[in-house]
Each structure stands twice: as structure tokens, then as C-alpha cells.
Amino acid sequence: MTIVQLEYIVAVDTYRSFVSAAEKCFVTQPTLSMQVQKLEDTLGVKIFDRTKQPVVPTEIGNDIIAQARVMLSEHQKIKEIISDRQKDLAGELKVGIIPTVAPYILPKIINQFIAKYPQVKLVVWEQTTEQIIQQLKLGMIDCGILSTPLHEPQLTETPLFYENFVAYVAKNSHLAKKKNINPDDINMEELWILNEGHCMRDQVLNICQRRKSSKGFQHFEYNTGSIETLKRMVDQNNGTTILPELALVDLTEKQLDKVRYFKSPEPAREISLVTQKNFIKRRMIDALKAEVLEFVPKRMKNKKKKDLIEI
Amino acid sequence: MTIVQLEYIVAVDTYRSFVSAAEKCFVTQPTLSMQVQKLEDTLGVKIFDRTKQPVVPTEIGNDIIAQARVMLSEHQKIKEIISDRQKDLAGELKVGIIPTVAPYILPKIINQFIAKYPQVKLVVWEQTTEQIIQQLKLGMIDCGILSTPLHEPQLTETPLFYENFVAYVAKNSHLAKKKNINPDDINMEELWILNEGHCMRDQVLNICQRRKSSKGFQHFEYNTGSIETLKRMVDQNNGTTILPELALVDLTEKQLDKVRYFKSPEPAREISLVTQKNFIKRRMIDALKAEVLEFVPKRMKNKKKKDLIEI
DNA sequence: TACAAACTATTGATTTTATCTATAGGCATG
DNA sequence: CATGCCTATAGATAAAATCAATAGTTTGTA
Numbered sequence: 001m002t003i004v005q006l007e008y009i010v011a012v013d014t015y016r017s018f019v020s021a022a023e024k025c026f027v028t029q030p031t032l033s034m035q036v037q038k039l040e041d042t043l044g045v046k047i048f049d050r051t052k053q054p055v056v057p058t059e060i061g062n063d064i065i066a067q068a069r070v071m072l073s074e075h076q077k078i079k080e081i082i083s084d085r086q087k088d089l090a091g092e093l094k095v096g097i098i099p100t101v102a103p104y105i106l107p108k109i110i111n112q113f114i115a116k117y118p119q120v121k122l123v124v125w126e127q128t129t130e131q132i133i134q135q136l137k138l139g140m141i142d143c144g145i146l147s148t149p150l151h152e153p154q155l156t157e158t159p160l161f162y163e164n165f166v167a168y169v170a171k172n173s174h175l176a177k178k179k180n181i182n183p184d185d186i187n188m189e190e191l192w193i194l195n196e197g198h199c200m201r202d203q204v205l206n207i208c209q210r211r212k213s214s215k216g217f218q219h220f221e222y223n224t225g226s227i228e229t230l231k232r233m234v235d236q237n238n239g240t241t242i243l244p245e246l247a248l249v250d251l252t253e254k255q256l257d258k259v260r261y262f263k264s265p266e267p268a269r270e271i272s273l274v275t276q277k278n279f280i281k282r283r284m285i286d287a288l289k290a291e292v293l294e295f296v297p298k299r300m301k302n303k304k305k306k307d308l309i310e311i
Numbered sequence: 312m313t314i315v316q317l318e319y320i321v322a323v324d325t326y327r328s329f330v331s332a333a334e335k336c337f338v339t340q341p342t343l344s345m346q347v348q349k350l351e352d353t354l355g356v357k358i359f360d361r362t363k364q365p366v367v368p369t370e371i372g373n374d375i376i377a378q379a380r381v382m383l384s385e386h387q388k389i390k391e392i393i394s395d396r397q398k399d400l401a402g403e404l405k406v407g408i409i410p411t412v413a414p415y416i417l418p419k420i421i422n423q424f425i426a427k428y429p430q431v432k433l434v435v436w437e438q439t440t441e442q443i444i445q446q447l448k449l450g451m452i453d454c455g456i457l458s459t460p461l462h463e464p465q466l467t468e469t470p471l472f473y474e475n476f477v478a479y480v481a482k483n484s485h486l487a488k489k490k491n492i493n494p495d496d497i498n499m500e501e502l503w504i505l506n507e508g509h510c511m512r513d514q515v516l517n518i519c520q521r522r523k524s525s526k527g528f529q530h531f532e533y534n535t536g537s538i539e540t541l542k543r544m545v546d547q548n549n550g551t552t553i554l555p556e557l558a559l560v561d562l563t564e565k566q567l568d569k570v571r572y573f574k575s576p577e578p579a580r581e582i583s584l585v586t587q588k589n590f591i592k593r594r595m596i597d598a599l600k601a602e603v604l605e606f607v608p609k610r611m612k613n614k615k616k617k618d619l620i621e622i
Numbered sequence: 623t624a625c626a627a628a629c630t631a632t633t634g635a636t637t638t639t640a641t642c643t644a645t646a647g648g649c650a651t652g
Numbered sequence: 653c654a655t656g657c658c659t660a661t662a663g664a665t666a667a668a669a670t671c672a673a674t675a676g677t678t679t680g681t682a
Contacts, residue, residue, distance in 0.1 A: 001389070003314060004640090018659060031641050033659060038639095043393050044601055050659065053650065063392045071385040074378065078312070081374045082354050290355055302666090315669090329630060342670050344630060349668095361630065364679060613637090625682085632675070639668070646661070652654095 003075060005039040006068040008032050009047055013065045016054040083116060086287065090119030093284045094141040096132035097124060100200040100227055101145060101271055104246035109291045116291075120284060129199045129311065136274065142281050143288070147199050147311060148272040156279075157272040160292055161300040162308070164245040164268045165207060167260040168231060170238035180263045183207045190239040192230045195223040200269070203309045204242045207267045234258065244269065245300065268306035314386060316350040317379040319343050320358055324376045327365040394427060397598065401430030404595045405452040407443035408435060411511040411538055412456060412582055415557035420602045428598060440510045440622065447585060453592050454599070458510050458622060459583040467590075468583040471603055472611040473619070475556045475579045476518060478571040479542060481549035491574045494518045501550040503541045506534040511580070514620040515553045518578045545569065555580065556611065579617035 011021035012032070022032040040047050047061035057065055097106065106124065113122065125141065132144040136155060148157045167186065169175040175185060186208050194201040224230065230241040235255070248259060273289050293301070322332035323343070333343040351358050358372035368376055408417070417435065424433065436452065443455040447466060459468045478497065480486040486496060497519050505512040535541065541552040546566070556579075559570060584600050604612070 001314065001386070003312065019657085027640090028642060029659075030643085030661080034661090035640080037660085043389075044597060045393060045396065051649080053658075055659090060392065060396050064389060067385065067389045067392060071382060071389070074382040074385050075312070078354075078375060078378045078382070081371065081378060082356060085356065085371050286355060298667095330628085338669090339671055340630075341632080341672085345632090346669080348631085362678080364629075366630085615637095623682100626680090628677100628679080630675105630677075633673085635671085637668100637670075639666100641666075642664085644662085644664105646659105648657100648659080650655105650657085652656105 001039060001042055002035075003072070005035045006072055008035050009039065009061075009065055010068050010072060012036060012048060012055065013057055013061075016056070018055065086116050087118060089117045089284055089287060091281065091284060092121045092123060093143075093281060093288065094123045095125070095288070096127045096135055096141045096144040096146075098129060098132070098146045098199060099126045099225055100194070100198060100244060101147075101246075102126050103228070104244065104249065105145070105292060105295070108295050113288070113291050117284075117287060120287075122288075128197045130197075132274070136276055139276065142275070142279065143285050144274040145271065145292075146274060147203070147269045148274065149270070149310065150274065154277060155274050156277055157274050158289070159270055159272045159303075160289065161271055161296045162268050162303050162306050163271055163300060164262070164266045164306065165204070165242050165309070166245060166248065166262065167240055168234050168243045169240050169258050169260050170234050171258070172238055173240055175240060175260055176258070178260060181260045182263055183209065183267065186240060192222070192233050192239055192241040194227070194230070195225055198225060199311045200227075200242075200244070202311050203267075203269055206309050207242065231255075246296075265307040267309050270303075270308055312350060312353055313346075314383070316346050317383055319346050320350065320372075320376055321379050321383060323347060323359060323366065324368055324372075327367070329366065397427055398429060400428045400595055400598060402592065402595060403432045403434060404454075404592060404599065405434045406436070406599070407438045407446055407452045407455040407457075409440060409443070409457045409510060410437045410536055411505070411509060411555060412458075412557075413437050414539070415555065415560065416456070416603060416606070419606050424599070424602050427602075428595075431595060431598075433599075439508050441508075443585070447587055450587065453586070453590065454596050455585040456582065456603075457585060458514070458580045459585065460581070460621065461585065465588060466585050467588055468585050469600065470581055470583045470614075471600065472582055472607045473579050473614050473617050474582055474611060475573070475577045475617065476515070476553050476620070477556060477559065477573065478551055479545050479554045480551050480569050480571050481545050482569070483549055484551055486551060486571055487569070489571060492571045493574055494520065494578065497551060503533070503544050503550055503552040505538070505541070506536055509536060510622045511538075511553075511555070513622050514578075514580055517620050518553065542566075557607075576618040578620050581614070581619055 008021065008025060011025050012018060015021045015024060018033055018036075019029050022029040025032060036047065043064070045060050045064075046058050047064055048055045049058050102124075110122070114120070127135070129146050129150070132141070132146055133150065133152060133155070135141045136144055145160070148159065150157065167175060167181055173190060174187075175181055178185065188208060191204075191208065193204050222233065227241075227243060227247060231243065231247070233239065234241050243259075248256065251259070273285070273292075275285065279285070319332065319336060322336050323329060326332045326335060329344055329347075330340050333340040336343060347358065354375070356371050356375075357369050358375055359366045360369050413435075421433070425431070438446070440457050440461070443452070443457055444461065444463060444466070446452045447455055456471070459470070461468065478486060478492055484501060485498075486492055489496065499519060502515075502519065504515050533544065538552075538554060538558060542554065542558070544550065545552050554570075559567065562570070584596070584603075586596060590596070
């Protein structure tokens with residue numbers, strides 16, 4: 001018997017359907033079905049009568065579900081013990097973060113963070129990799145969130161996640177017809193990239209192997225530090241740009257149609273939490289890290305089958 | 312967070328030691344240590360102060376452990392709901408079981424079974440495989456516990472466990488010097504075997520490939536239907552016999568010294584619960600099955616790396 | 623202060639478990 | 653009796669738990 005299995009039977013009881021219970025639990029229906037079966041096996045009794053439509057709990061199933069709800073509420077209290085304690089965390093935490101990561105992470109976690117740690121003042125600066133490294137060494141900020149490896153012996157890197165790069169392609173591009181693409185498929189002439197100073201600019205150029213051909217004429221040049229601006233350029237004009245995976249979260253259906261994934265191994269960047277070797281404020285930094293990790297999808301925490309692009 | 316992790320921290324709190332907590336939980340110390348660490352990671356707090364000897368819970372650790380005890384007691388109640396219901400099971404269950412399995416299974420489970428199911432009358436017959444098959448077909452018994460496969464289309468076999476054969480060797484035998492043995496190492500002249508009618512007799516002969524050589528003279532012949540008798544023959548005279556794994560459970564230290572395991576893949580028999588295709592009393596039979604499975608060690612439930620001997 | 627004993631942490635291999643995708647099977651309803 | 657909705661099953665893959673062996677700590681003792 002596992003806690004998850006209890007959550008599943010409570011969900012099936014609540015929604016009276018395996019399909020919708022599975023949705024609410026963020027798993028597929030077979031996963032949920034099998035776990036419910038397994039629980040029924042270990043207990044040796046049928047909990048649900050599936051011949052009825054909608055499904056109903058059996059007589060003994062009702063008793064079990066009621067007790068499962070009690071147990072889950074006691075389970076919840078363990079977490080509450082922790083969050084009460086977290087209120088103690090106090091002080092100022094200064095964070096440097098690169099602009100190609102910040103908009104896709106911070107807005108998602110900031111509310112939950114300040115609710116959990118009301119005594120902590122979070123001070124964030126959007127800065128380039130170079131600036132963050134300097135500030136860290138000088139002790140002007142407590143930690144940085146940026147793309148690694150940095151090869152800086154004075155600093156400690158703790159990987160948070162591995163983020164794929166994807167192509168974002170206008171309808172009329174030759175890439176739009178492909179399902180998955182190779183870096184080589186990209187014409188440098190139609191590629192929108194960030195201006196200098198951004199590590200992601202260098203990574204994008206690395207992906208495309210700096211094959212900037214001399215043929216063809218650049219009719220104009222555009223300098224921006226914002227990925228969102230590049231995306232709009234593709235939306236409203238044409239061409240192609242490269243987006244980090246987390247930028248896809250808020251896309252509309254229509255925009256998602258423009259996304260083309262790279263063939264495996266997909267190019268990716270490693271995003272890490274970086275601190276000085278001997279840093280203080282460990283608890284606050286751990287809290288920030290936990291918050292980020294909770295938001296990031298599980299698959300992004302695994303480095304396998306990715307082609308990490310250095311700066 | 313898993314239920315097992317909570318059991319582990321409660322055990323560490325109770326015994327104030329990772330080593331003895333692990334023993335009580337029937338796992339190794341590293342397993343327990345890692346699960347406790349993992350729980351501390353997911354909660355984001357240290358539960359135990361390991362710099363102290365003996366280990367003591369941290370301040371917040373005490374709160375967590377207290378809540379864990381509450382949760383585990385609610386967990387226990389789920390099982391109680393089931394066992395209350397089980398008291399309902401009533402009627403007579405007639406079971407046929409072969410004599411080479413019965414003494415190693417039934418005495419172990421019978422007390423717990425009648426305590427759990429006070430309304431059930433369990434009627435057991437020790438019989439040979441042939442007899443059990445006949446009785447099952449005639450509906451005179453409800454289920455059989457015997458060595459399979461039987462190749463009887465009218466009957467259904469549900470494997471319960473896979474039991475290795477081992478050699479039991481007198482001190483003065485040439486086998487006593489070996490650590491692990493091959494079936495070929497056994498001299499048929501010094502092998503004590505069951506009399507005819509026992510499926511295990513045929514299996515033992517199969518293991519030793521019926522290499523009964525003509526040289527050598529049998530000074531006497533002994534017929535018994537009891538494995539325990541064969542064992543005594545080895546203990547008090549000499550020679551070798553073959554025992555099923557479960558017969559080792561109650562051996563003394565001295566007797567265990569006489570056990571020689573076969574080299575992998577070890578010869579083994581499959582013991583199954585056998586019923587008619589369309590049988591009734593499903594709930595009682597399921598209950599009996601669950602009881603047996605609870606007693607059998609986990610490793611015996613896995614068929615891998617075993618050389619199943621047919622009858 | 624150094625040594626032995628007892629305890630906990632770490633590592634690498636192995637087994638077990640959970641999950642997903644794809645597909646089959648079952649039951650109500652028109 | 654077909655259609656659609658719902659649950660079960662199968663096969664593959666990824667993740668987690670466990671163990672045996674060993675390294676690293678701490679404590680008590682000489």
C-alpha cells in the first residue's frame with residue numbers, strides 16, 4: 001500500500017471515473033487503473049464495482065476510502081509542520097539571473113515563495129553571465145541562476161535542470177514542412193538571434209556551428225536582448241529563431257504549431273544554481289532551489305539523451 | 312514521502328540507532344539510511360542529529376516523528392477494516408496437499424489462518440499428486456497444493472512459489488568437502504530417496520538423471536514416505552539425501568552444516584494452488600493463498616535462475 | 623593523543639516498481 | 653447491432669528500492 005494508491009482511490013471516489021481521476025492526478029488512465037488494482041490485490045478486496053456506470057465503491061470500499069481520506073489528511077499535516085517552520089526563514093537573499101531564464105522561472109515561483117517565506121526579502125537582478133560571476137566573487141549577491149558549466153574554480157555549480165532548445169519557425173519557412181529538424185537545416189540568413197553579451201547567443205551560434213555563409217545579403221540588422229522580441233519577429237514577419245523549452249509553456253495552440261523539435265540528441269543547456277565555495281544563507285538558498293525544482297517538469301531534471309551546448 | 316520511509320524514521324526514533332532500526336525493519340542499514348536521507352531531502356529538514364551518539368531527533372524531527380506515528384496508526388486501521396470483514400468468511404474448505412510440502416507450510420500458517428477466519432473449517436488431507444487430481448476432478452476437495460505443471464486441462468494452476476532442492480550430506484561423504492555441488496557429483500549408491508508414489512521421488516531421480524549404476528551392491532533397502540525420516544538416516548548413519556528448501560527453516564546450526572547447495576541454475580520445483588476451472592469458494596481459497604504467500608520468503612516467489620524439474 | 627570498536631554514509635550492481643503508449647475488451651445507448 | 657465511452661492488458665522504458673562491499677566518523681579507552 002502506498003500513499004499514491006490511496007490518493008488514486010480517493011480521486012476515483014470523488015470523480016466516479018477512472019479517466020477523470022487519472023487526469024486530476026496527472027497520470028494516464030492505465031497507470032491509475034493498475035495501481036488501484038494493485039491496492040485491491042494487496043488488501044484482498046474489491047474497492048470499486050466497475051460493472052456499474054459510473055463506477056461506485058463497494059460496501060467495504062466505502063469504508064476503506066473513508067479511512068484513506070483520514071490518512072491523507074494526517075499526511076498533509078506532516079507538510080504543514082514543515083511549512084510552519086519555514087516561516088522562520090528570514091533575511092535578504094540576493095539573486096543574479098540571466099535574462100534568457102528569468103522570465104520563464106521567476107514569475108512562476110515568486111508568489112509561492114513569498115507566501116512560504118514571508119520574512120525573506122528576495123532581491124533579484126537580471127544580469128549577463130559575466131556580471132553574475134563578478135558579483136558572486138565579490139560577495140555582492142548570494143547566488144546566481146545561469147547556464148553552466150562556467151569553469152570557475154571559486155564557484156560551486158548545482159545543476160537544476162537541462163533545458164532543450166527548440167526552433168520556432170514561421171509558416172512560410174522551408175523548415176515548417178519538416179516534423180523534426182537538424183541544426184544543419186537552419187539557414188543562418190533567416191535566423192533571428194540575441195545581441196552580444198547573452199550566453200544564449202553563443203549557444204545558438206554553437207548549435208548552428210557558426211556556418212554564417214557569405215552568400216546572401218542581410219537586408220537589415222536587429223539587436224535585442226529579449227527572446228520574446230525574437231518570437232514576435234517570427235510571428236509577425238518571418239524567419240526562424242531558437243527558443244528554450246520553458247518558453248513554450250505559455251504558448252497558444254497557434255504558436256505551438258510553429259515549434260519544431262530537434263532530432264535526438266537534442267541540443268540543450270544546463271541551468272545551475274551557482275554560489276561561492278564558502279557561502280552562507282544555505283537554508284534560504286536551499287529553499288529557493290526547492291521552489292525552482294518543484295516547478296520544473298520532471299523530464300527536464302534528467303541529462304540523458306541531450307547534447308549539452310557550452311557557452 | 313512513502314509509508315515505508317515513515318516506518319523507518321519511527322524505528323530510528325524508537326531504537327535510537329540506524330543499525331538496529333534496520334534490523335527491526337528487515338532491511339540493511341544502507342537501505343534504511345538512504346530512505347531516511349531521502350525523506351529529509353523531500354521535506355527539506357534534518358530529522359535526526361547523527362553527530363550525537365546515540366542519534367537523537369532534531370527539534371522539528373520530533374514533531375515529524377510524532378505525526379508519522381499518527382499516520383501509521385491510521386494506516387493500520389485500513390488493514391483492520393479488512394480483517395473485521397474477513398471474520399465473515401465462513402464454511403468448510405477442503406484442501407489436498409502432498410506430504411513433501413505439507414509439514415513445511417501448514418504448521419506455520421494454520422494458527423494465523425484460524426485466528427483470522429474463525430468461521431472457516433479447514434479440512435486437510437495429505438495425499439499423493441494422483442489422488443489430489445482425482446479428488447479435484449470429482450469435486451471432493453476445493454483445492455490442492457502440489458508440484459506443477461500437471462498438464463491437466465480441466466484444472467487451473469496458480470503458482471505459489473518456486474522451491475529449490477538442496478543436498479543434505481553426511482560428514483563422511485565425499486560431497487561434504489565441496490562448497491557447491493553439481494547433480495552429477497551425487498553417487499546414487501549413497502542417496503536416500505522416498506518410496507514410489509511421491510512426485511518428489513521422481514523429481515529427485517530426474518535431477519540425478521536416473522544414472523543408477525549397476526556396479527556396487529545395495530546392502531539394504533529402505534522405504535519411507537517421509538523426508539524427515541530420510542534426513543534422520545543421513546544424521547544417524549551416513550549417505551546423502553535431497554531436501555526441499557523450506558525443510559531448512561527449522562534446522563539446527565549443526566544440521567545446516569550438512570547442507571550443500573547446487574550450482575546455478577539450481578534444481579527447483581514449482582508449487583501451485585490447483586483448482587477446478589469453475590470453482591466456487593473463491594474468497595476462502597484466495598484467503599488461503601494469501602496466507603501461504605505471506606509466509607513464503609520473497610526470493611522464492613521468483614522463477615528466475617531456477618531449473619524447474621518436472622514430475 | 624592515538625587506537626579500536628561501533629556507527630553511519632557512499633558506491634555500484636541488481637531487482638523491483640511505476641509509468642507511458644498503444645491496443646484490446648466490455649457495456650450501455652441509440 | 654453498431655457506436656462511443658470506459659476500463660483492462662501488454663510491452664517498453666524510466667525510476668526507485670534494495671543489497672553487498674567499503675569508506676568515513678565518532679566515541680570511549682588506554
